[in-house]
Amino acid sequence: MWVVPDGAGATPGYEQLEIDETRLSSGLVPVASGMPEHADETAIRIGNRYAALHAARLAPGQSVELPQAPFLHLFVPRGRVTLEGAGELVTGDAVRFTATGGQRVTATEAAEVLVWEMHATLSN
Numbered sequence: 001m002w003v004v005p006d007g008a009g010a011t012p013g014y015e016q017l018e019i020d021e022t023r024l025s026s027g028l029v030p031v032a033s034g035m036p037e038h039a040d041e042t043a044i045r046i047g048n049r050y051a052a053l054h055a056a057r058l059a060p061g062q063s064v065e066l067p068q069a070p071f072l073h074l075f076v077p078r079g080r081v082t083l084e085g086a087g088e089l090v091t092g093d094a095v096r097f098t099a100t101g102g103q104r105v106t107a108t109e110a111a112e113v114l115v116w117e118m119h120a121t122l123s124n
Contacts, residue, residue, distance in 0.1 A: 005047035006034070015044045019055070028054040028064050028115060035119075050120035058107035068101030071118040079111025 023029055030043040033052035056064050075094045082088055084103040105113055
């Protein structure tokens with residue numbers, strides 16, 4: 001995933017991060033973020049203070065609440081979930097949101113979800 005940096009001339013970087021299974025199974029975990037509120041988390045630091053990537057592994061019946069943000073992108077890399085107000089999503093499905101958040105995503109079978117939270121546009 002490519003995220004536009006806050007300023008021109010930023011040096012590209014590469015990082016890897018292992019996230020403990022227990023932590024991934026406890027709700028949305030910031031995996032990559034430039035947002036100040038995630039500075040003390042174990043997330044990979046990215047050069048955009050308006051963006052964060054979250055991940056979760058959900059057991060059947062487990063749910064997470066999507067963050068409030070001007071822009072969200074939900075992707076289901078594995079499993080089957082129900083998105084509150086929209087219905088069922090399966091492996092490979094994605095949903096883009098504008099000016100929303102707070103919906104619950106509930107696993108109907110073991111699932112993984114990735115959520116990009118974005119608070120700016122390219123013009124900011």
